[in-house]
Amino acid sequence: MKRFLLSLVVMAGISSATMAQSAQYEQTMAKNIGELDSTATFTPDALLQKAGLFERIGGAEKSQWQPYYYAAYCNVMSALMQKDKSKVDGLADQAEADLTKAEQLNGNASEIACIKSLIATARLTVDPMNRGEQYGMISAKALEEGKQLNAENPRVYLLQGQALLYTPEAFGGSKTGGKALLEVALQKYAAFKPAGKLDPNWGEGYAKQLLQQASK
Amino acid sequence: MSLFNRLLIIAVLLPAWLSAQVNISGKVTDGKKRPVAGANISIKDSYDGAVTKADGSFSFQVTPAGEQTLIATMAGYQPLEMKINTAESQQLDIVLKNAARELKVVTIAAGSFEASDEKKNTVLKPLDIVTTAGAGADIVNAIKTLPGTQQTNDREGLFVRGGTGYETQTVIDGMLVRNPFSSGVPDMPGRGRFSPFLFKGTTFSSGGYSAQYGQGLSSALILESTDLPARSSASAGVSVIGVNGGVETLSKDKRTSYGVEADYTNLAPYFNVVKPKQEVNLGPEIIGTSANFRRKTSKTGMLKFYGYANWSNMGFDYKSLEYPGSTESYQVRNHNIYTNMTYRENLGSGWKLYAGASFSTNTDKIKTDTLPKNPAETNIGVRSDLTQTKLMLTKGLGNFSALRVGAEYQYAVERSAFNQYNLNYVDNYAAGFAEADVYFTPAFAGRFGGRTEYSSVLGKLNFAPRASLAYKVGYNGQFTLAYGDYYQKPEPQYIRFDRGLDYMKATHYIASYQLLSNFYTFRTEVFYKQYKNLVKTVPDYNNNGDGFAKGIEVFWRDRKTVKNMDYWVSYSYLDTKRDYLNYPYRVQPDFAANHTASFVAKYFVTKIQTNFGLTYSFASGRPYYNPNQPVSKFMSDKTINYNSVGASVSYLTSIRKAFTIFVVQVSNVFNQQQVFGYRYSSDGLRRNEIVPNVPRFIFVGMFMNFGTDRRQDIINNL
Numbered sequence: 039m040k041r042f043l044l045s046l047v048v049m050a051g052i053s054s055a056t057m058a059q060s061a062q063y064e065q066t067m068a069k070n071i072g073e074l075d076s077t078a079t080f081t082p083d084a085l086l087q088k089a090g091l092f093e094r095i096g097g098a099e100k101s102q103w104q105p106y107y108y109a110a111y112c113n114v115m116s117a118l119m120q121k122d123k124s125k126v127d128g129l130a131d132q133a134e135a136d137l138t139k140a141e142q143l144n145g146n147a148s149e150i151a152c153i154k155s156l157i158a159t160a161r162l163t164v165d166p167m168n169r170g171e172q173y174g175m176i177s178a179k180a181l182e183e184g185k186q187l188n189a190e191n192p193r194v195y196l197l198q199g200q201a202l203l204y205t206p207e208a209f210g211g212s213k214t215g216g217k218a219l220l221e222v223a224l225q226k227y228a229a230f231k232p233a234g235k236l237d238p239n240w241g242e243g244y245a246k247q248l249l250q251q252a253s254k
Numbered sequence: 255m256s257l258f259n260r261l262l263i264i265a266v267l268l269p270a271w272l273s274a275q276v277n278i279s280g281k282v283t284d285g286k287k288r289p290v291a292g293a294n295i296s297i298k299d300s301y302d303g304a305v306t307k308a309d310g311s312f313s314f315q316v317t318p319a320g321e322q323t324l325i326a327t328m329a330g331y332q333p334l335e336m337k338i339n340t341a342e343s344q345q346l347d348i349v350l351k352n353a354a355r356e357l358k359v360v361t362i363a364a365g366s367f368e369a370s371d372e373k374k375n376t377v378l379k380p381l382d383i384v385t386t387a388g389a390g391a392d393i394v395n396a397i398k399t400l401p402g403t404q405q406t407n408d409r410e411g412l413f414v415r416g417g418t419g420y421e422t423q424t425v426i427d428g429m430l431v432r433n434p435f436s437s438g439v440p441d442m443p444g445r446g447r448f449s450p451f452l453f454k455g456t457t458f459s460s461g462g463y464s465a466q467y468g469q470g471l472s473s474a475l476i477l478e479s480t481d482l483p484a485r486s487s488a489s490a491g492v493s494v495i496g497v498n499g500g501v502e503t504l505s506k507d508k509r510t511s512y513g514v515e516a517d518y519t520n521l522a523p524y525f526n527v528v529k530p531k532q533e534v535n536l537g538p539e540i541i542g543t544s545a546n547f548r549r550k551t552s553k554t555g556m557l558k559f560y561g562y563a564n565w566s567n568m569g570f571d572y573k574s575l576e577y578p579g580s581t582e583s584y585q586v587r588n589h590n591i592y593t594n595m596t597y598r599e600n601l602g603s604g605w606k607l608y609a610g611a612s613f614s615t616n617t618d619k620i621k622t623d624t625l626p627k628n629p630a631e632t633n634i635g636v637r638s639d640l641t642q643t644k645l646m647l648t649k650g651l652g653n654f655s656a657l658r659v660g661a662e663y664q665y666a667v668e669r670s671a672f673n674q675y676n677l678n679y680v681d682n683y684a685a686g687f688a689e690a691d692v693y694f695t696p697a698f699a700g701r702f703g704g705r706t707e708y709s710s711v712l713g714k715l716n717f718a719p720r721a722s723l724a725y726k727v728g729y730n731g732q733f734t735l736a737y738g739d740y741y742q743k744p745e746p747q748y749i750r751f752d753r754g755l756d757y758m759k760a761t762h763y764i765a766s767y768q769l770l771s772n773f774y775t776f777r778t779e780v781f782y783k784q785y786k787n788l789v790k791t792v793p794d795y796n797n798n799g800d801g802f803a804k805g806i807e808v809f810w811r812d813r814k815t816v817k818n819m820d821y822w823v824s825y826s827y828l829d830t831k832r833d834y835l836n837y838p839y840r841v842q843p844d845f846a847a848n849h850t851a852s853f854v855a856k857y858f859v860t861k862i863q864t865n866f867g868l869t870y871s872f873a874s875g876r877p878y879y880n881p882n883q884p885v886s887k888f889m890s891d892k893t894i895n896y897n898s899v900g901a902s903v904s905y906l907t908s909i910r911k912a913f914t915i916f917v918v919q920v921s922n923v924f925n926q927q928q929v930f931g932y933r934y935s936s937d938g939l940r941r942n943e944i945v946p947n948v949p950r951f952i953f954v955g956m957f958m959n960f961g962t963d964r965r966q967d968i969i970n971n972l
Contacts, residue, residue, distance in 0.1 A: 087305045093294055094294065123814075124814075
């Protein structure tokens with residue numbers, strides 16, 4: 039009896055060590071993805087720390103696309119928040135490299151298209167006058183692609199709405215059009231169920247916030 | 255404690271015990287001991303690691319597990335792997351080596367200002383050209399704000415580093431443009447024929463350029479046409495001088511596009527309001543049309559066609575200098591066609607093909623008369639036809655090195671008639687070139703090549719060696735040295751009279767330093783240029799002319815210091831003398847100023863979507879010929895300094911779905927007196943100032959561009 043108990047306990051110990059990897063993956067990812075919503079994390083520098091962590095997780099796990107997806111997300115968000123525009127292209131390059139890896143691991147193509155759109159937007163901000171036409175179009179096309187791949191992806195509508203809101207009216211921007219798209223986004227968020235609990239599910243709070251600002 | 259209990263404790267605590275942590279810390283620097291921020295440090299196959307801070311330092315906890323692999327990665331650097339012992343804390347010094355990526359590779363660009371792909375050495379993009387105040391949306395006028403160029407606004411062409419306008423060649427997609435400027439009248443030079451929006455890249459080389467290009471002693475203006483448009487669109491414009499419109503269609507499969515454009519310019523209404531110095535007696539009117547076709551023939555193949563046809567009529571009356579009381583009439587009717595077809599394809603295993611063909615014809619009919627005097631009017635007709643083909647093969651060697659070989663053939667027919675006298679000739683011109691870009695290291699490269707040419711009308715062969723070296727210092731800086739021989743046929747008006755002439759020759763020596771980042775450009779260049787075999791017209795036609803040009807140039811552009819403001823400053827010092835045409839000995843020629851400077855600023859006010867532009871150009875006085883001076887003082891008189899301030903306001907908006915720009919441009923805002931030289935009567939008793947025909951020009955216009963494909967509406971919205 040003692041022996042039996044002993045072996046059981048030992049086995050528990052061993053299995054807790056080997057099981058650790060996948061449990062650790064889920065836990066670490068869940069924790070860090072959760073932290074992306076906190077204001078302490080959502081700064082240009084802290085996002086880069088997170089991007090580095092997601093890249094490390096991706097490197098260790100090898101078969102998961104989500105870490106690279108989030109690494110790209112963190113890098114591009116940091117790029118969009120940079121005050122020093124000379125850093126933007128480098129970060130956009132890094133985000134693109136991460137995203138390519140997520141793509142190669144057959145990540146959710148509609149979500150990846152949304153990040154592609156953000157990368158183009160980030161590059162546009164460096165020199166709007168000269169880059170506006172080219173990257174504006176790439177950004178818009180990526181969202182169209184994202185919509186074709188999954189018309190239920192709320193982030194497509196969020197980003198389209200945001201683009202309309204922030205484009206000057208003189209260049210076809212529209213507050214009412216932007217608001218309408220944000221409302222569509224919120225409906226889609228209400229119905230949206232990510233395929234896995236580590237899959238992208240960000241933006242609902244931001245959409246509400248944008249809508250509030252736009253309605254003022 | 256029983257053995258069981260002990261084992262129990264060990265077994266249960268095992269993972270935690272293993273988890274006791276040690277500290278790994280250190281600093282990451284690059285090859286030059288500068289900290290690398292943002293590098294990702296990780297233990298292979300684990301989540302442990304950290305991102306380096308601004309000072310390059312990092313620190314993280316790790317579970318001891320004996321020997322482990324540490325990886326350091328950073329975009330733009332070669333990833334580094336090293337074994338570390340995780341049994342105890344570690345303090346590491348990590349040095350990352352630059353990855354030899356294209357962005358960091360040295361570019362061979364002595365003497366040239368590239369304005370192509372936005373990540374590369376951008377100096378002037380199409381919008382930059384259009385928004386340069388005082389340039390009137392003319393490529394060459396905008397380039398005149400760059401160092402090395404002269405403010406020769408009394409004659410056509412780019413006068414570069416002591417060279418004449420004839421010494422600058424214009425090239426579109428690798429094919430020579432024989433008549434890049436519309437025909438002007440005396441003191442009112444023609445504008446460039448081509449719109450800046452046709453080109454995605456403009457490279458202005460003020461010397462030391464590649465063996466691919468020949469027949470330009472001084473400079474090359476290399477224009478690269480745009481690829482497939484992003485969408486189908488239509489455009490329309492209206493201004494105080496005319497109207498224009500066009501359509502461009504992109505096929506459904508997005509592999510083919512075609513477009514047509516037409517414009518009509520008539521200055522007569524403007525000149526009714528603002529009187530020019532000389533009186534209009536013909537036009538001035540210009541009709542221009544163009545057509546283009548582009549097809550992506552494969553993933554890497556591209557076929558392009560561009561065709562342009564243009565008719566212009568203009569003429570002026572001015573008071574006769576020779577015969578006081580009489581009027582001189584000058585009229586020019588021009589007809590020009592330029593076509594250009596090119597094909598590029600990757601042939602596999604590192605080979606690339608370029609093939610081009612072009613045909614152009616240009617006719618000027620000039621009528622001059624002294625009224626109301628006899629004899630009868632003088633009629634001059636000049637027609638030049640040029641057919642050319644070019645083939646080039648490029649073989650990529652290793653990562654960056656490349657070998658280029660190519661050949662060119664041109665068939666030129668030059669006709670001219672002076673009243674009833676004809677002077678025609680035909681030239682068969684063939685050239686071959688070979689050139690290698692050799693990267694000794696990613697930061698140190700050389701370009702070595704040569705070009706050989708034969709012209710049947712001259713009956714002579716030449717060989718022109720070219721070489722340059724480029725060395726990258728730091729992330730953004732580079733030094734370049736360039737040397738080259740350049741040959742050019744004498745102008746047709748001299749070959750017509752003497753087929754025995756030889757090529758003119760220039761040898762360039764250039765040293766430059768430049769610092770390029772996304773937001774700043776600094777560049778300085780010193781050069782020495784030697785001229786030989788320049789054409790002289792006295793005592794008869796010969797090649798005994800010669801000369802030199804030397805100088806220093808500085809350029810600074812800053813797009814960052816002031817938000818939404820972009821400005822550049824250029825300064826050129828030029829010391830040049832030449833003995834050519836009817837000069838008695840070497841003197842500073844009448845087109846060269848010793849000091850030239852430009853300041854260009856553009857300020858965009860986002861709130862009102864308006865761009866404000868200001869350009870100031872200065873040139874010290876230029877020599878002019880005064881027949882009353884003794885031969886020993888030939889060309890010793892100088893004009894007053896040249897000053898010009900241009901201003902522009904452009905308002906960007908959309909009307910319905912059409913992207914619209916309203917433009918107001920004023921050249922020479924303060925109406926400063928500009929004198930380019932003097933013209934004397936043959937007895938030397940009377941003279942006229944050479945001044946701009948229209949000292950101040952006010953341009954008001956509106957340009958629209960709208961998508962014509964309904965499916966594109968969503969994209970138009972962005």
